Amino acid sequence: xxxxxxxxxxxxxxxxxxxxxxxxxxxxxxxxxxxxxxxxxxxxxxxxxxxxxxxxxxxxxxxxxxxxxxxxxxxxxxxxxxxxxxxxxxxxxxxxxxxxxxxxxxxxxxxxxxxxxxxxxxxxxxxxxxxxxxxxxxxxxxxxxxxxxxxxxxxxxxxxxxxxxxxxxxxxxxxxxxxxxxxxxxxxxxxxxxxxxxxxxxxxxxxxxxxxxxxxxxxxxxxxxxxxxxxxxxxxxxxxxxxxxxxxxxxxxxxxxxxxxxxxxxxxxxxxxxxxxxxxxxxxxxxxxxxxxxxxxxxxxxxxxxxxxxxxxxxxxxxxxxxxxxxxxxxxx
Amino acid sequence: xxxxxxxxxxxxxxxxxxxxxxxxxxxxxxxxxxxxxxxxxxxxxxxxxxxxxxxxxxxxxxxxxxxxxxxxxxxxxxxxxxxxxxxxxxxxxxxxxxxxxxxxxxxxxxxxxxxxxxxxxxxxxxxxxxxxxxxxxxxxxxxxxxxxxxxxxxxxxxxxxxxxxxxxxxxxxxxxxxxxxxxxxxxxxxxxxxxxxxxxxxxxxxxxxxxxxxxxxxxxxxxxxxxxxxxxxxxxxxxxxxxxxxxxxxxxxxxxxxxxxxxxxxxxxxxxxxxxxxxxxxxxxxxxxxxxxxxxxxxxxxxx
Amino acid sequence: xxxxxxxxxxxxxxxxxxxxxxxxxxxxxxxxxxxxxxxxxxxxxxxxxxxxxxxxxxxxxxxxxxxxxxxxxxxxxxxxxxxxxxxxxxxxxxxxxxxxxxxxxxxxxxxxxxxxxxxxxxxxxxxxxxxxxxxxxxxxxxxxxxxxxxxxxxxxxxxxxxxxxxxxxxxxxxxxxxxxxxxxxxxxxxxxxxxxxxxxxxxxxxxxxxxxxxxxxxxxxxxxxxxxxxxxxxxxxxxxxxxxxxxxxxxxxxxxxxxxxxxxxxxxxxxxxxxxxxxxxxxxxxxxxxxxxxxxxxxxxxxxxxx
Numbered sequence: 001x002x003x004x005x006x007x008x009x010x011x012x013x014x015x016x017x018x019x020x021x022x023x024x025x026x027x028x029x030x031x032x033x034x035x036x037x038x039x040x041x042x043x044x045x046x047x048x049x050x051x052x053x054x055x056x057x058x059x060x061x062x063x064x065x066x067x068x069x070x071x072x073x074x075x076x077x078x079x080x081x082x083x084x085x086x087x088x089x090x091x092x093x094x095x096x097x098x099x100x101x102x103x104x105x106x107x108x109x110x111x112x113x114x115x116x117x118x119x120x121x122x123x124x125x126x127x128x129x130x131x132x133x134x135x136x137x138x139x140x141x142x143x144x145x146x147x148x149x150x151x152x153x154x155x156x157x158x159x160x161x162x163x164x165x166x167x168x169x170x171x172x173x174x175x176x177x178x179x180x181x182x183x184x185x186x187x188x189x190x191x192x193x194x195x196x197x198x199x200x201x202x203x204x205x206x207x208x209x210x211x212x213x214x215x216x217x218x219x220x221x222x223x224x225x226x227x228x229x230x231x232x233x234x235x236x237x238x239x240x241x242x243x244x245x246x247x248x249x250x251x252x253x254x255x256x257x258x259x260x261x262x263x264x265x266x267x268x269x270x271x272x273x274x275x276x277x278x279x280x281x282x283x284x285x286x287x288x289x290x291x292x293x294x295x296x297x298x299x300x301x302x303x304x305x306x307x308x309x310x311x312x313x314x315x316x317x318x319x320x321x322x323x324x325x326x327x328x329x330x331x332x333x
Numbered sequence: 334x335x336x337x338x339x340x341x342x343x344x345x346x347x348x349x350x351x352x353x354x355x356x357x358x359x360x361x362x363x364x365x366x367x368x369x370x371x372x373x374x375x376x377x378x379x380x381x382x383x384x385x386x387x388x389x390x391x392x393x394x395x396x397x398x399x400x401x402x403x404x405x406x407x408x409x410x411x412x413x414x415x416x417x418x419x420x421x422x423x424x425x426x427x428x429x430x431x432x433x434x435x436x437x438x439x440x441x442x443x444x445x446x447x448x449x450x451x452x453x454x455x456x457x458x459x460x461x462x463x464x465x466x467x468x469x470x471x472x473x474x475x476x477x478x479x480x481x482x483x484x485x486x487x488x489x490x491x492x493x494x495x496x497x498x499x500x501x502x503x504x505x506x507x508x509x510x511x512x513x514x515x516x517x518x519x520x521x522x523x524x525x526x527x528x529x530x531x532x533x534x535x536x537x538x539x540x541x542x543x544x545x546x547x548x549x550x551x552x553x554x555x556x557x558x559x560x561x562x563x564x565x566x567x568x569x570x571x572x573x574x575x576x577x578x579x580x581x582x583x584x585x586x587x588x589x590x591x592x593x594x595x596x597x598x599x600x601x602x603x604x605x606x607x608x609x610x611x612x613x614x615x616x617x618x619x620x621x622x623x624x625x626x627x628x629x630x631x632x633x634x635x636x637x
Numbered sequence: 638x639x640x641x642x643x644x645x646x647x648x649x650x651x652x653x654x655x656x657x658x659x660x661x662x663x664x665x666x667x668x669x670x671x672x673x674x675x676x677x678x679x680x681x682x683x684x685x686x687x688x689x690x691x692x693x694x695x696x697x698x699x700x701x702x703x704x705x706x707x708x709x710x711x712x713x714x715x716x717x718x719x720x721x722x723x724x725x726x727x728x729x730x731x732x733x734x735x736x737x738x739x740x741x742x743x744x745x746x747x748x749x750x751x752x753x754x755x756x757x758x759x760x761x762x763x764x765x766x767x768x769x770x771x772x773x774x775x776x777x778x779x780x781x782x783x784x785x786x787x788x789x790x791x792x793x794x795x796x797x798x799x800x801x802x803x804x805x806x807x808x809x810x811x812x813x814x815x816x817x818x819x820x821x822x823x824x825x826x827x828x829x830x831x832x833x834x835x836x837x838x839x840x841x842x843x844x845x846x847x848x849x850x851x852x853x854x855x856x857x858x859x860x861x862x863x864x865x866x867x868x869x870x871x872x873x874x875x876x877x878x879x880x881x882x883x884x885x886x887x888x889x890x891x892x893x894x895x896x897x898x899x900x901x902x903x904x905x906x907x908x909x910x911x912x913x914x915x916x917x918x919x920x921x922x923x924x925x926x927x928x929x930x931x932x933x934x935x936x937x938x939x940x941x942x943x944x
Binding site: 023036039040044051106139142196254256284303306313314 | 356360361363364367368370371372373374375377378379381382384385386388389438439441442444445446448449450456458459461462463464465466468469470471472473474476477479480481484500503504507531532533534536557558560561562563564567568589592593596597604607608611614615618619622
């Protein structure tokens with residue numbers, strides 16, 4: 001058998017231009033997948049639009065006092081309700097700051113452990129510890145925090161308070177601890193535990209891109225391991241670590257349930273970290289059930305502020321991480 | 334610190350010591366301390382993990398019983414005793430419905446990103462926004478669905494909670510599925526296209542089957558995450574003390590919501606139930622997490 | 638201007654003076670004493686004039702603004718094996734992928750000139766690349782079976798063409814055509830990855846011929862295989878040439894000499910702006926190209942002085 005094409009085969013063969021084999025299916029499918037991708041943008045936009053609209057009456061009424069006034073009085077005996085969220089913004093800031101101060105060094109330490117120190121066999125278990133931390137629901141952390149940790153911390157706080165009592169300045173930070181242990185500090189500790197997984201994971205990603213060549217160069221000069229880390233790993237990953245910290249901040253600010261259980265629920269602005277207070281996210285869940293009308297709108301308004309803040313921080317964080325990646329890739333090539 | 338000594342002098346001083354002690358003490362100690370601190374970090378992370386686990390196990394077991402899993406919730410916080418059945422049923426139904434919504438949509442979104450959009454600007458924007466969306470506080474999702482669904486329909490339902498959880502899960506499923514699709518070797522796509530298959534067929538019959546174990550694993554992890562979320566449910570599902578199998582009518586409850594309510598009560602009975610619910614929830618989450626790992630290791634397409 | 642489609646005429650225009658003489662002489666057949674009988678019979682067929690099933694005229698392939706391969710004129714003889722040889726980076730694989738529009742998958746890739754198949758330009762407006770690829774199949778350098786069973790790998794292409802139900806006969810036919818049937822007939826449901834490298838590549842060949850293409854393009858099909866598997870696939874190629882038209886890119890000159898009827902030699906050049914690009918240097922009967930190349934660059938390559 002030599003040539004295959006005969007006259008009849010030529011005629012039977014459809015032209016190269018014929019559109020068989022699911023052309024319409026291709027168009028439908030690609031449009032459908034695009035639509036689901038766009039869903040992300042649609043939902044984000046809708047969140048912003050609908051919640052702002054719902055909260056608008058309160059925004060209009062309070063104006064900038066919404067974020068600058070510390071009076072939060074939804075059900076006054078007389079007169080109009082006042083919704084000033086400053087105390088909650090303060091509480092969010094303080095608890096998040098404490099979370100970063102405690103959680104970031106631990107996370108970077110774990111990330112360093114995983115990338116530089118861990119022997120192969122230990123690495124899997126260490127990663128599993130971090131993953132398990134991430135898997136525990138935040139409400140369980142909150143439960144443990146309020147019923148187990150907070151009461152146990154009260155004597156610790158008291159001791160620290162006594163230690164710093166004579167020191168001016170610090171004594172107002174480490175003031176009289178609240179009896180239940182529910183305070184900014186406790187909230188900060190719980191938040192620190194909860195941001196460890198995300199900060200560790202991003203830090204690890206960033207640190208693992210350090211070229212072995214840089215590390216070898218440091219060792220070849222006679223550096224100790226720690227000197228190699230400060231000389232080769234940190235400079236290379238600095239930008240990415242900043243991004244990781246920002247992501248941790250975003251997570252801390254948005255954490256609602258665990259914080260609301262351990263922060264104390266008091267509308268309070270004080271430098272005393274052992275005092276009770278409240279955060280934006282926490283006050284929403286605490287008071288939503290009993291709220292109606294304008295009150296509900298005000299709580300939704302808090303949600304809008306929280307949304308805006310976390311989106312801005314997240315976008316900035318991603319930009320920082322990506323730019324750091326590009327910069328070090330450029331340097332490496 | 335080591336000062337530079339001219340080679341001639343160094344040679345005259347004899348061969349250099351290669352022992353540990355030759356290293357300047359400050360450097361040696363700094364190194365030791367730093368490495369110890371790094372290892373300590375891991376230990377510090379283990380402590381809360383272990384402590385929480387032990388607390389939940391110990392206190393949860395105290396109240397755990399068949400009745401706890403099957404009886405209705407007492408409608409007074411003062412009362413002692415079980416159960417949590419409505420919350421268990423609620424968790425499964427609400428999370429299940431959320432998964433039904435979010436997983437298929439998320440996988441298709443990932444297909445768009447990795448197979449069609451790739452590096453085009455729109456795809457980059459969607460990718461970044463999906464990442465941003467994973468950082469949106471879950472309470473905001475709850476408020477969103479409250480505004481759009483609960484206010485519109487006038488009632489709190491389990492389905493509203495499912496919608497809120499689905500908003501939470503969507504970006505997680507998209508990103509994890511996209512990672513998996515990226516791992517499918519391009520040669521497989523080329524082989525299929527060279528045979529004259531169109532892209533949709535290549536994706537559905539070659540790429541997705543090759544990636545399926547990773548996609549399923551990612552979905553299971555997203556479900557585990559959603560099952561533990563409380564904030565989205567607070568504004569959307571209300572509360573129930575008896576089992577409500579209807580997601581579309583009537584208020585409902587779920588384990589995380591129950592834990593939250595009971596944890597802030599001063600009554601011992603309520604607190605006991607909170608621990609029991611916590612144990613149940615943690616078990617469910619662990620099961621899904623372990624299942625996710627098993628799926629990947631057992632069914633992953635063997636790499637050549 | 639000599640017709641580049643007459644065998645024996647080099648594509649490089651700088652050799653114009655020599656061309657007429659070569660075109661007028663009848664095609665010569667060179668027998669080297671070491672050749673075994675079967676190869677001699679194959680080469681006999683070169684006495685027939687070249688019937689091009691596909692033709693490239695003035696084809697350049699661009700990646701964005703970069704002209705990677707310039708101005709290629711090449712006939713692909715029906716039921717013949719055409720080999721493309723040359724050093725790395727000379728554009729052979731690029732040209733191969735232009736034959737079934739696989740370059741379309743690379744963003745920014747563009748083809749100028751005409752690539753005709755049965756006289757029709759496959760890059761013309763209105764031509765569906767899917768249809769092109771159903772008729773012009775491809776086997777890749779590294780065997781890439783689908784992560785499915787042996788049976789399903791073959792059935793995949795058949796199902797694309799709309800065949801439903803049990804496809805046992807067609808699967809058997811394809812596997813027989815790829816000289817793999819006897820080795821796998823009892824294990825059709827096994828994963829394709831259970832096969833050895835050489836068997837996987839034959840499976841990929843079977844998968845390609847299952848859709849009954851007219852042309853099979855092979856991009857260095859043996860470079861990832863051991864010598865014994867390579868030998869089996871070379872034997873298979875000779876069988877396949879009876880039913881299909883084969884174009885093979887190979888790094889292995891001896892393979893081209895053993896297996897092909899016609900050979901195209903490509904090389905990489907540098908233009909006056911220091912940009913490196915690929916170009917077809919010479920196209921001829923395989924025997925003639927190897928024993929009596931017209932271009933000195935060809936001679937340098939085939940005698941091993943470079944590349």
